[in-house]
Amino acid sequence: MALILTFLGKGGTGKTTIAIATAKKLATEGRRVLLAGQDPSPVLGILLETSVSFDPQPIAANLDAVQLQTPVLLERSWEELKQLETQYLRTPVLNNVYGQELGVLPGMDSALALNAIRQYDASGKYDVIIYDGNSDLDTLRMMGMPEIFSWYIRRFRKVVQESDFWRAVSPFIQPVTSVVLNVSWTGDSFAQQPTNDMNNILDRGKAAIADPNRVAAYLVTNETATAIATAQYLWGSAQQVGLTVGGVLLNQAPVSEGLTAKFAPLPVTGIPTTGEKEWGIIGQSLPDFSQAAAAPRPIDIDVANRQVKLFLPGFDKKQVKLSQSGPEVTIEAGSQRRNIFLPPGLSGESVKGAKFQNGYLIISF
């Protein structure tokens, strides 16, 4: 299992440059590194001074690079889906549609990228995968997908199970999704302890993203007001999708007390101003990325004290909305919404109280 690292921050603050410097540094230290770029423009290739293929190719010792190409990934996934359909359905319908003709709809980039990263991780070929996203909102949507998609299945299973609609579509949807996601639409696996669910691809994704030794984000900012505000916003938003933020990289500016206070308790690391492609100099100033687990965790569920604590820095009380319209507790902050899947003992209980304190939302049951 690899450590998956990503960098979040306003456009133009140097995220791709820092991603490359990190990849090169860790590879030099002997870690097997994959640098995966989501941006389809030629920027990654220009900075690396080599063409980057849509399959991982070595670009230095211990270092592979890949440019995730949605049409290619879509084509491959489609052919796999057709295979499964032929295998599991009596009358497959997708056979005459070809992967090469499928257009790309919104959302496909993120879903296919997450699947590709999962496969690179499972290959066992890499110790570290550095994901250079195309947009931070997309990266957060992608990281939030296993949890939110699980919620949709959990929620809609109950709703549709007894409906005409479900009876109609279930012969078509069940066989393939059961194989692809290992999700049981009608069983009770969701009611079991999370530890029993580890065969489920979505639950494995959720567990990985919740574990800062598996997936961690670092904020990148410079000293402009808009970049700092964006980084703060992304900090809270990342926590909202369950992604731990390990620290802050302040690019091309000296670390000040004022700035450190804005991101406390995260460590802030200054990255010196360098000439173009001075990877070594940037590399020397990078922090130890294995320390992300020391940062505050996005969520802490304490069954004994009947309390759930969510760390939502960068938001104030007015920006955080807590509701219980469905069967679960819903937290909204920024443009992220999270439903909290409570363990037995708290599951199904009503919220008794909530307070916002030092960036934490503390909910009592």
Place this chain on the structure above:
Amino acid sequence: MALILTFLGKGGTGKTTIAIATAKKLATEGRRVLLAGQDPSPVLGILLETSVSFDPQPIAANLDAVQLQTPVLLERSWEELKQLETQYLRTPVLNNVYGQELGVLPGMDSALALNAIRQYDASGKYDVIIYDGNSDLDTLRMMGMPEIFSWYIRRFRKVVQESDFWRAVSPFIQPVTSVVLNVSWTGDSFAQQPTNDMNNILDRGKAAIADPNRVAAYLVTNETATAIATAQYLWGSAQQVGLTVGGVLLNQAPVSEGLTAKFAPLPVTGIPTTGEKEWGIIGQSLPDFSQAAAAPRPIDIDVANRQVKLFLPGFDKKQVKLSQSGPEVTIEAGSQRRNIFLPPGLSGESVKGAKFQNGYLIISF
């Protein structure tokens, strides 16, 4: 009908700043302007020095601003969908799921934003809508959606119409999509002349995006190599989704012959370096955005000469892939894929030849 303007370019080149300056300038000239921001971070509010709501609010004479908030838009669309379901289905299933609890999956941001822009346009309240996207790839996916989604319906209708799956889902999918999209899944509206299809919401979207007097993009770049390469890449990619690029804004640098040559035949406009929030100075240097129709169009179909010309600047021959695996002609370039819906006379014909000349892909039938 409003003119919808958007700016494409590498992060950090000043797109949001130029979007604001454009909005302020056009409002001062008496046009009724809506500035719609997709980025959920506080940046737009900081630059405008006012809070921006998720419903349009006046921020100056003739100028409204809105921050498109996906959870809010999702909630509203969900309630509308539930209404429709209750109206058109005997046994509605969505009634007990609440808009307030729905999480945001990848792709929802773009789909909901496009729908919101469509509604603001239809309201008749605005002469110009300036869309400040969160990421250019997302903006292109969004603009490409009406055409690509139409293709999916067109393609899959043929495939599934005779299947067990279709017979099972059609009672549930047909009534609601017919109302929402005015799409006939089983009828022959797609075989008719495009002009007869204008009641169809997707076809209206396609027509708007294909018309540079309705929707136009401008490239923003500075003089760094990566920003220029990104702008060139975005130019071709925008054309690939049918979106006309009207010109180039070169931010904080003097216009040189070398740069003009890179973007010929587009006009390149220099934007001077200014202090922060010097909207007036930036505004004075902006081009006339109503001239986008003078720029080369993404596609030209000539039935008489049995020829289709696609303008794909920024790509070379090797990066453009032409195939005919399905019933239509598929063009792939960058991470965009386009299926060309041919008019009667060329529809269903095989490609006889293709050449790549001065940025144009010329296909003969």
